[in-house]
Amino acid sequence: xxxxxxxxxxxxxxxxxxxxxxxxxxxxxxxxxxxxxxxxxxxxxxxxxxxxxxxxxxxxxxxxxxxxxxxxxxxxxxxxxxxxxxxxxxxxxxxxxxxxxxxxxxxxxxxx
Amino acid sequence: xxxxxxxxxxxxxxxxxxxxxxxxxxxxxxxxxxxxxxxxxxxxxxxxxxxxxxxxxxxxxxxxxxxxxxxxxxxxxxxxxxxxxxxxxxxxxxxxxxxxxxxxxxxxxxxxxx
Numbered sequence: 444x445x446x447x448x449x450x451x452x453x454x455x456x457x458x459x460x461x462x463x464x465x466x467x468x469x470x471x472x473x474x475x476x477x478x479x480x481x482x483x484x485x486x487x488x489x490x491x492x493x494x495x496x497x498x499x500x501x502x503x504x505x506x507x508x509x510x511x512x513x514x515x516x517x518x519x520x521x522x523x524x525x526x527x528x529x530x531x532x533x534x535x536x537x538x539x540x541x542x543x544x545x546x547x548x549x550x551x552x553x554x555x
Numbered sequence: 556x557x558x559x560x561x562x563x564x565x566x567x568x569x570x571x572x573x574x575x576x577x578x579x580x581x582x583x584x585x586x587x588x589x590x591x592x593x594x595x596x597x598x599x600x601x602x603x604x605x606x607x608x609x610x611x612x613x614x615x616x617x618x619x620x621x622x623x624x625x626x627x628x629x630x631x632x633x634x635x636x637x638x639x640x641x642x643x644x645x646x647x648x649x650x651x652x653x654x655x656x657x658x659x660x661x662x663x664x665x666x667x668x669x
Contacts, residue, residue, distance in 0.1 A: 475656040477656075477657070477658070479660070484663070484665070485662055485663065486559075486561075486648050486660040486661050486662045486663045487599070487648070487660045488660070489657065489658070489659060489660075492656075492657065494656075532598060532599070536656060538656065541656075542589050542601045542604050543589075543601070543650075543658060544601075545598045545599045546598065547597070547598045548597075548598050
């Protein structure tokens with residue numbers, strides 16, 4: 444089955460710096476890759492997603508890149524702010540109705 | 556984005572009792588609903604997948620007789636933890652899926668079994 448590896452497990456940056464989180468997946472049939480932000484005691488919130496027919500997607504300060512050949516995708520956050528501090532999860536799935544397989548998460552800390 | 560609610564948000568129960576957790580999609584009809592379990596500082600582990608009107612599909616290692624899932628409609632799924640024990644204490648999160656793959660998560664339910 445699918446296996447998703449996520450690095451780093453923790454990431455500390457200064458406010459205004461960029462943060463990059465990387466994930467690799469094993470199932471070449473996976474074609475949907477969302478990223479979720481989870482704050483303490485809350486459910487995950489979808490922040491951006493990408494499908495396999497696209498190599499990059501951007502939404503304001505957040506961008507995701509996908510390399511299907513290498514089977515890895517990355518989350519890029521620019522101009523980080525303290526409110527970006529949270530746990531970020533990457534995930535992968537094959538198609539509609541298929542459950543997401545999550546990475547182990549990255550705890551991002553943005554200090555002012 | 557789509558809104559998913561869970562009730563209750565927090566529950567404390569005695570060992571041996573059963574607890575029901577509701578998951579509702581408030582502004583859309585969910586093709587599929589998923590139940591996850593999350594331990595402190597850990598990732599989300601899929602427990603089961605349910606489609607409206609059919610039996611849930613459980614992941615390996617998840618006891619279907621202990622974690623009963625009922626998907627009564629396109630907007631409601633329930634998870635019942637039967638004969639709960641302290642090791643069942645966890646954060647339970649549901650998600651509702653659209654046909655376009657996107658899943659929206661509920662706020663989670665913190666279960667503590669004494």
